[in-house]
Structure formats: C-alpha cells, structure tokens
Amino acid sequence: MTETTLIAGQVLQTHADPFSTPPEEALTVASGAVAVAGGTVRATGTLADLRAAHPDAAVHDHGDALVLPGLIDAHVHYPQTAIIASWGERLIDWLNRYTFPEEGRFGDPLYAADVAARHLDLALANGTTTTASYCTTHPGSVDAYFAAAAERGMRVVAGKTCMDRNAPGELLDTPRRAHDESADLLARWHGRGRAVYAITPRFTPTSSDEQLEALGALWAANPTCLMQTHLSEQIEEIAWVRELAPEACDYLATYERHGLIGEGAVFGHAIHLEAREVTRLRESGSALVHCPTSNAFIGSGLFDTARRKADGIAVGLATDTGGGSSFSMLRTMAAAYEVGQLTGAALHPAQLLWLATTGSARALRLGDRIGRIAPGMEADLLVLDLASTPAIAQRAARAETAWEAAFPTIMMGDDRAVRAVYLEGRRLEGRGADRTAGI
Incomplete structure (x- = not known):
C-alpha cells in the first residue's frame, strides 16, 4: 500500500495568472497541509481534515513556514x-x-x-x-x-x-x-x-x-x-x-x-x-x-x-x-x-x-506536471523559513498579510531560508540539501 505523508505549513496555492487576475486572488496562502503519496499530490486542505482522512500518515509540520511548489x-x-x-x-x-x-x-x-x-x-x-x-x-x-x-x-x-x-x-x-x-x-x-x-x-x-x-x-x-x-x-x-x-x-x-x-x-x-x-x-x-x-x-x-x-x-x-x-x-x-x-x-x-x-x-510546457500544488501534480515542494536571518525576521515580524511576510524573504533570502525540499514527496537528505535534513 502506498504510504501517505502530510506536509503542513502555510500553503501557497495557485488559482489563476496573477498578471491577468488580481494577484491576491490568483495566489493564496493559508494554514493547511498537502497529502502526498506515490510521488504526487493527492489532496490539500486543513491539517485536521487530512489527518482524519489519513490517520496513519506521517506528518511533517513546518508551522509558520511557507510550503510552495519547488x-x-x-x-x-x-x-x-x-x-x-x-x-x-x-x-x-x-x-x-x-x-x-x-x-x-x-x-x-x-x-x-x-x-x-x-x-x-x-x-x-x-x-x-x-x-x-x-x-x-x-x-x-x-x-x-x-x-x-x-x-x-x-x-x-x-x-x-x-x-x-x-x-x-x-x-x-x-x-x-x-x-x-x-x-x-x-x-x-x-x-x-x-x-x-x-x-x-x-x-x-x-x-x-x-x-x-x-x-x-x-x-x-x-x-x-x-x-x-x-x-x-x-x-x-x-x-x-x-x-x-x-x-x-x-x-x-x-x-x-x-x-x-x-x-x-x-x-x-x-x-x-x-x-x-x-x-x-x-x-x-x-x-x-x-x-x-x-x-x-x-x-x-x-x-x-x-x-x-x-x-x-x-x-x-x-x-x-x-x-x-x-x-x-x-x-x-x-x-x-x-x-x-x-x-x-x-x-x-x-x-x-x-x-x-x-x-x-x-x-517549459510542463504546467500539467509541476509548478502548482494541486491533486495529480508531481509532489516537488519547497518549504521556506520566512524568518531565516535576523534582518528578515525583524521585518517579517511586522507583516500584516501573508504577502508582506513573504516579501522580505524574496528580497533578502538565500539558501538559509530553505527549510526543506521534497522531490516527488520524498524529503531530501544530504548532498546540497543538507539544510533540509532533520525530520
């Protein structure tokens, strides 16, 4: 039986092109989780709902970190x-x-x-x-x-x-x-x-x-x-x-x-x-x-x-x-x-x-496989720490919206912000992804 993993945090989801739709409607960020199994995303939702649906699943809870497509x-x-x-x-x-x-x-x-x-x-x-x-x-x-x-x-x-x-x-x-x-x-x-x-x-x-x-x-x-x-x-x-x-x-x-x-x-x-x-x-x-x-x-x-x-x-x-x-x-x-x-x-x-x-x-004509978190997509995921350095943390602490919290990491972040990387739902260990080890 395929094992399921729940990856929880502040999940970024894409609904439309933000250049033709208001950006904050096209992409949303909300506390939740992603269920992955067999290399693909199986479901998204609240952590409580996905735990109820998959009681035997391993849980990687990243708290306030941003979970987004690789x-x-x-x-x-x-x-x-x-x-x-x-x-x-x-x-x-x-x-x-x-x-x-x-x-x-x-x-x-x-x-x-x-x-x-x-x-x-x-x-x-x-x-x-x-x-x-x-x-x-x-x-x-x-x-x-x-x-x-x-x-x-x-x-x-x-x-x-x-x-x-x-x-x-x-x-x-x-x-x-x-x-x-x-x-x-x-x-x-x-x-x-x-x-x-x-x-x-x-x-x-x-x-x-x-x-x-x-x-x-x-x-x-x-x-x-x-x-x-x-x-x-x-x-x-x-x-x-x-x-x-x-x-x-x-x-x-x-x-x-x-x-x-x-x-x-x-x-x-x-x-x-x-x-x-x-x-x-x-x-x-x-x-x-x-x-x-x-x-x-x-x-x-x-x-x-x-x-x-x-x-x-x-x-x-x-x-x-x-x-x-x-x-x-x-x-x-x-x-x-x-x-x-x-x-x-x-x-x-x-x-x-x-x-x-x-x-x-x-x-790259791969939009049906990667680049979004949605059921059926390949489970390549990135988890970003939005307070990875003192400079970023002190600015993010004053954020009033999810976008205001993410922007300092976009502007000042580097590999220290990378908390975890998943390829087809598998969390990386070692090599260049040493910073992703730990869970």
Whole structure:
C-alpha cells in the first residue's frame, strides 16, 4: 500500500495568472497541509481534515513556514557552474574568454559528471527542483546531466548545445552531427523517468542556416520535445545577426524560417524585441525566459516582464548561471522586482512567486506536471523559513498579510531560508540539501 505523508505549513496555492487576475486572488496562502503519496499530490486542505482522512500518515509540520511548489529555473548553463561571477565582460567577450574554454573541458566524462552533480546540488540547496539546462556540444555532457538528475529524482530539461561556426574548433560540430547526436540523445533520454529533451542551438551567430534547418527538421519529427535558444540578448549580438543574415527581417526570423518557433520553443532573454517579433512570439505560442541577474551582470538590458505578459506571451524566470550571478531563484525574484521598478511595474510578491513556479512550468510546457500544488501534480515542494536571518525576521515580524511576510524573504533570502525540499514527496537528505535534513 502506498504510504501517505502530510506536509503542513502555510500553503501557497495557485488559482489563476496573477498578471491577468488580481494577484491576491490568483495566489493564496493559508494554514493547511498537502497529502502526498506515490510521488504526487493527492489532496490539500486543513491539517485536521487530512489527518482524519489519513490517520496513519506521517506528518511533517513546518508551522509558520511557507510550503510552495519547488522553484523552476527555466534557463541555465550547467557547464558554466565553475565560472560564475567571472569579472568584466559583455556577452561575446564572455563567451570567448570564459565560456568556450570551460566548455572545452566537458569532453572529459568524469569532469562533466562532477560539474553536473555540483550544479544540481547547488540548485537543490537553493530550493530549485527543476532546471532547463544547455549542455555543451559533447554528447557526454548531456548524459552526465540527465544521469545526475535521475540519481536525485529531479525533473530536468536539457539538450546538447549545437554550434557549427564562430566558436573554437574543438567545440564545433556540423549540421549532420548536430542532428544525429541530438537525435541519439533524444531517443536515449526524452521521457525516460523525469527527463525532458530540448533541441538546443546556442544562437544564430554560432549555428549556420544549414544547422538550424537540420534542427528544425528534428524538432518537427519530435514535437513533444522542447526547443531552447537565445534571442536578442544584447545590442551587439543583434547587430552581428544582421551581418550574418542580412536577408532576414529581424533576429527571430532566423529561427522562424527553419521552423524553430511555436509551442515548446523557449527563448532566453529576448530583451530588445521588434514589434513584428512580439506579434509572432504571441501568435506562435512561443515562450520567453527572463534572466534578470545575468542581464544586469553582463550588461544586456532590462526585460519588461509586465509588458511582455500584457502582450500575451508566456514568460518564465531563470538564473542563467553562470552568466547569472546567483544560483538562488530567491535572488532572481529580487532582481526581477528591481528590474520591474526600472521598467515602471513593481511586481507583486505573488507575481514573482508565480514566475518562479507556474510561469516557468508553463514556459517549459510542463504546467500539467509541476509548478502548482494541486491533486495529480508531481509532489516537488519547497518549504521556506520566512524568518531565516535576523534582518528578515525583524521585518517579517511586522507583516500584516501573508504577502508582506513573504516579501522580505524574496528580497533578502538565500539558501538559509530553505527549510526543506521534497522531490516527488520524498524529503531530501544530504548532498546540497543538507539544510533540509532533520525530520
């Protein structure tokens, strides 16, 4: 018989999109509990009612802590884990000085396995239960990431990064190799356990038309996969794309003409969009991912979350490590709030938490499985201590609403706020989740 566990605290539940519904109606927080069994959420309600329904269930009572869906980091580069916080470069120089030399090391399967494990443990320690990662051009880097995620029981998205130009020779593949190696990896991993494959051209400057055409054909043949790439991150990048593809009407067109747009297409950054691109992204059902710490760290610009949501485009949130300067989605939410202030829209705490959970899940076409606490959803849960440091505690003590209590942790919290992490209802012990041990 499947054992049931009751996880109690202040439970966050999602009812609607807080960008189209008043935020405090779209998401609610109330004292309660979550019943989990067999890896999924079975019920929510008061602790008393769930105890009566499941008298033999184990109870993890987290008191005043916030129980919410595990955080979803919708755009990361796990091979850049070791070069996070590298000083002083913009995008193209960053790639040449730091990223490409580091990615060259991932031809060593042992090194790839070590960094994959390290990255996922850092994610879990910060309350992130799902990531969507670019790997390197080495197929072994993809195997390493999916294998490490499977060992931990994590749902992850990943794919072989494809490049056939404008990168060091040892990192280049060809249109045929990109297609065939991606196809082999897709067949090996997509849908196996909790793995989701993403066809992954890095971006137009490093993928020829021939390569993008081959990857578009692969996606057309495997539509349940995702497709992830970069779009309009920096002004210099856009100018480079114009030089490489002068016949294209805009940056998005370099992907669109090869079928790399539509539901399941996930575009990182997308800061400097033209009107036609906004229209086509909305019409096609493509998703964007906001990477605020990376956009600031590399000097890319300000993504206007409220405007893109008003445009009717799906938006997720991400650390973009290692261009991003933190593994913490709490810090990323704080940065998104700060960027929102600069673009004229102070995001509500409910909107920030939604972006890091339901919003990211929808962007990754996983909204039917993760990102909300509801019956039938996978039981990836995070418990946040809303008084994890003296500075946060003294501010939270004056809170008059649940949102006022949560906001100091969003703005000032880090891994010390992570009281517990659950994957498919199983509380983590050890590794990067040492802070979650104890019950």
